Amino acid sequence: MVPADLAWLAYDHTAEEEILMDRGNLLLVHGAWHGAWCWDRLVPELEARGWATSVVDLPGIGMYDDARAVREALVDLDGPVTVLAHSYAGVPVAEVAATVHSVTGLVYLAAHMLEPGESVVSALGGPWYPEGTELLDVPEPARDLLFADLPDELAAWAVERLRPQNAAVFEQEQTEAAWRKLPTAAILCEDDRIFPAMFTERAARAEVVRYLPGGHSPFLSRPRELAELICELA
Template identity: 35%
Template sequence: MLIHGGGDSGWAWHLLEAELRSRGHDTVAPDLPSENASAGLDDYAEAVTTAVGDRRDLVVVGHSYGAFTAPLVADRLPADLLVLLAGMIPAPGERPDDWWEATGCVRARQDAGLAGIDDPFESFYHDVPRELAEEAMRRERDESPRVGDEPWPLKAWPDVPTKFILCKDDRFFPADFFRGLARERLGVVPDEISGGHCVPLSRPDALADLLVGYLKH
């Protein structure tokens, strides 16, 4: 179950889906209703659970902003594993719009010299083939303002085994920042993958290997 990040769509996962399917796994990667300005976190989670249908043996993966939705899905469905990929780990009651300051992300980006990188081809897609990066930009979607203003509704993290994957060459979220946040909020040491923020497009094979490897332990 693959949940895309902010401004993105299920298309962002298409290369990873092909890799996972070649390894014998079913995949679902719906578009969240982000272009609906009245949609909230519950609507995002409902869109995912509807797409899952009656599937079982679920691995829920949330990328970036999708980390606010992924735990809600894992809390509602019989998930075996929850994986956050460069995910914005929420805290109970935290508004997504407040996350940046509350976690120290703004300062971390400044300290790492990343705050001034405004070109998405440099911040998000610097290691993605240019043609794919341009297609991703063409497919960029709006994000519901209601989601950013809603307190994250869970009172505690779902009782589901959780993994965190950070991207070592991420120019949007510094790797050291996520190393600290994953320990602080999840009590886990992140797994690390080479590549920038959008590894489902730049390194889908390596990401598939990592995800499938979790199922063997």
């Protein structure tokens, strides 16, 4: 959770803001270099609006391993499930979401949309790192690329938690495209400094596309706005 010395940045709401509605299950799936910690500010906002939220920590060994982790998390939930995928998570989510009958829809938050037979690397025309690299360091400068619109203390907290990412997650090919089979909405960030332009263009394939101001990580910078938009879309 957000540490005590950053409590002034944490979620806060008054009783009258509570919305007594059961919206069902929402599974949150983080992107590359991140972990389930990245949802710490968003989860309270979602739960205040009636969502039963769950998070999954991707193993990050390869895309197929991540996809299995997503599927295991989905089958453990009772009742209808909406899946929110951030960035790279769009790939493992697309791999398995349509195989779980309880999944009713997807929300792609600045998330990759791949066709079967593509990988992130192939879709971009080749790797952006030296061939044979197994472990990719955190993109630099992480503060500017991922968290430019966060207050300094919160940005430092987030950067400290980023971890190197296995390159296999970007190299293994998609075999299914659940976003073509399930109702899918896309959320794009207007000042996103790391999301590839080609994937921004691909978001038009979603049934609904919405925009948020700011950078790649609105779950930290704009949790209340993001929660309200998720409620609207899902």
